[in-house]
Amino acid sequence: MTSSPGAADPTTPAGPAAVPGLAEVPGLAGVGGLAGAGDLAGAGDLDLAGDVVELTAALVGIGSVSGAEDAIATAVHRALRVVEHLRVSRTGNVVVASTDAGREQRVVLAAHLDTVPPADNTAVRRSVGPDGPEIGGLGSVDMKGGLAVALHLAATLPDPARDITVICYDCEEVEAARNGLGRLAATDPALLAGDLAILLEPTGGLVEAGCQGSLQLRVHTTGRRAHTARAWTGTNAIHAMAPLLSRIAAYRPARPVVDGLEYREGLQAVGVEGGVASNVVPDRCTLRVNFRYAPDRTPAEALAHVRDVLATADGPAVAVEVVDDSPPARPGLHSAIVRELVAAAGTGVRAKYGWTDVSRFAALGIPAVNVGPGDPSRAHTPGEAVPEQQVRDVEVGLRRFLAGDPTRLM
Numbered sequence: 001m002t003s004s005p006g007a008a009d010p011t012t013p014a015g016p017a018a019v020p021g022l023a024e025v026p027g028l029a030g031v032g033g034l035a036g037a038g039d040l041a042g043a044g045d046l047d048l049a050g051d052v053v054e055l056t057a058a059l060v061g062i063g064s065v066s067g068a069e070d071a072i073a074t075a076v077h078r079a080l081r082v083v084e085h086l087r088v089s090r091t092g093n094v095v096v097a098s099t100d101a102g103r104e105q106r107v108v109l110a111a112h113l114d115t116v117p118p119a120d121n122t123a124v125r126r127s128v129g130p131d132g133p134e135i136g137g138l139g140s141v142d143m144k145g146g147l148a149v150a151l152h153l154a155a156t157l158p159d160p161a162r163d164i165t166v167i168c169y170d171c172e173e174v175e176a177a178r179n180g181l182g183r184l185a186a187t188d189p190a191l192l193a194g195d196l197a198i199l200l201e202p203t204g205g206l207v208e209a210g211c212q213g214s215l216q217l218r219v220h221t222t223g224r225r226a227h228t229a230r231a232w233t234g235t236n237a238i239h240a241m242a243p244l245l246s247r248i249a250a251y252r253p254a255r256p257v258v259d260g261l262e263y264r265e266g267l268q269a270v271g272v273e274g275g276v277a278s279n280v281v282p283d284r285c286t287l288r289v290n291f292r293y294a295p296d297r298t299p300a301e302a303l304a305h306v307r308d309v310l311a312t313a314d315g316p317a318v319a320v321e322v323v324d325d326s327p328p329a330r331p332g333l334h335s336a337i338v339r340e341l342v343a344a345a346g347t348g349v350r351a352k353y354g355w356t357d358v359s360r361f362a363a364l365g366i367p368a369v370n371v372g373p374g375d376p377s378r379a380h381t382p383g384e385a386v387p388e389q390q391v392r393d394v395e396v397g398l399r400r401f402l403a404g405d406p407t408r409l410m
């Protein structure tokens with residue numbers, strides 16, 4: 001998840017990547033209603049149609065650090081496969097299940113299976129927080145609660161008013177190249193098809209629309225190397241960076257309103273490299289810059305804007321190199337189906353500041369929003385926990401939307 005900006009951001013790899021075999025470590029599986037610890041056979045016992053909070057706990061009990069999602073993908077695949085009204089496929093650790101009720105519209109529910117690495121928090125914890133009883137443990141907020149909601153809805157809506165595709169995918173919490181949804185979009189885009197995509201990332205139950213883009217740049221200044229004892233014969237590339245840093249420090253980010261939602265941009269220097277030795281005038285300096293931009297700019301416009309900010313009439317020679325560009329997604333609030341979702345969820349709507357996988361759907365022309373249980377500011381923290389009531393509320397809101405008719409609620 002990326003709503004706590006940068007957290008699951010593809011441009012900001014989250015700590016050590018895979019922890020091979022972690023899912024098999026005794027004690028990571030087998031909590032919350034599963035069979036014995038480390039007993040992957042027990043994972044087949046996921047009860048998708050039962051209580052959605054218990055399903056959340058069971059999913060937290062299956063360790064699934066990025067790169068080690070085999071156990072959870074197997075458990076989810078096994079449980080979905082026996083649901084009669086679902087068409088189910090698995091490719092690697094991406095599991096897709098669809099209803100085929102012949103409805104006019106199809107809604108994609110997308111949830112990643114992986115978590116960030118553990119912080120002494122792999123056990124399922126039940127406690128009482130400010131919002132009542134909570135399920136805690138690694139991934140509870142990001143995003144086993146949302147995953148449970150998606151699986152439960154797919155399993156219990158045999159006759160939905162809108163057809164449902166659930167996509168459970170791996171490697172969201174690591175670099176973009178490994179992302180399971182990205183892989184699916186490249187190899188089998190038809191599986192992503194729909195009239196609306198809902199990512200069940202933690203949003204505190206709100207509808208978070210669109211997402212900001214993220215541009216990662218390296219800005220290089222060059223000079224002329226010389227002995228510091230005869231510094232006048234050289235040109236200092238680190239000094240040349242000073243006016244650029246001043247411009248970035250003084251930059252006033254915009255707060256544009258797009259489709260009625262206020263976004264907040266940000267331009268930050270996030271790293272600096274330079275220097276040769278303590279007696280050498282340096283001839284090179286590199287500044288790493290991150291520009292978070294609202295979805296009213298295209299990636300090309302965002303880059304042109306940063307170049308403008310850095311350009312100085314009498315300034316040093318500057319080379320700007322694009323390292324990564326994750327495009328933004330517009331909120332799509334003008335579309336009828338998104339408005340209906342907002343009404344059904346009944347929780348209000350706000351802008352999404354972080355970059356999320358909604359952008360992948362937007363790139364395919366599919367409106368996409370984030371809605372899920374859990375406070376995004378608790379995601380990736382050792383004490384993450386999701387309020388049980390929020391899991392239930394999101395489930396009810398989405399059920400109302402997917403059933404389309406209160407008599408179909410159960």
Ligand SMILES: [Zn+2]
Nearest residue numbers: 001008142143
């Ligand atoms: Zn997430």
